[in-house]
Amino acid sequence: RKEVEQDPGPFNVPEGATVAFNCTYSNSASQSFFWYRQDCRKEPKLLMSVYSSGNEDGRFTAQLNRASQYISLLIRDSKLSDSATYLCVVLRYNFNKFYFGSGTKLNVKP
């Protein structure tokens, strides 16, 4: 079983839509969680860290559910510029290693 699993998509949504991605992780020892976005042929860029209490940054909301071992990302009022691949990333401190999901592709259409 993969350490981190994501639905690859693509999610095709119209501008203004609300879209949600989930990501599951297999190891309960995982301790830090992040969402990155990656544009085609570019490096990943940190979108937001995910805290136990959940956190929000503008149109983006991230949630962590440790009991069910998943994290989510909600994007409200989608913009064309949100089109990208969203990577779920998990850090396990004991290995000092980051585990990446395969990414979820989002296409926002006019």
Added chain:
Amino acid sequence: GAVVSQHPSRVICKSGTSVKIECRSLDFQATTMFWYRQFPKKSLMLMATSNEGSKATYEQGVEKDKFLINHASLTLSTLTVTSAHPEDSSFYICSAIPFPPSSGSGNEQFFGPGTRLTVL
């Protein structure tokens, strides 16, 4: 803040040559840097963890004599692809974790812009 640079951004070389890629943290120090490679439409694959002042830790299946890593200072790690072959063509990305962590950043890693290697 937390800017990571990579050089070169793109390299084309002949089979059998060695290619050196530099990864620099520009405005912070990093005791740990990571090297990844990414194939088209695939996620990042961790190759090795580069530790300042000590040997790199390689992932299973990654040849340490093929991919030489040196982390000689707190702001620079280098990856040398020795005797490159066409199958080494890929997008190589480094990342770094600020040390000490900056306020609010936790353990986020910051990525360089990547190096696209094409071996002919």
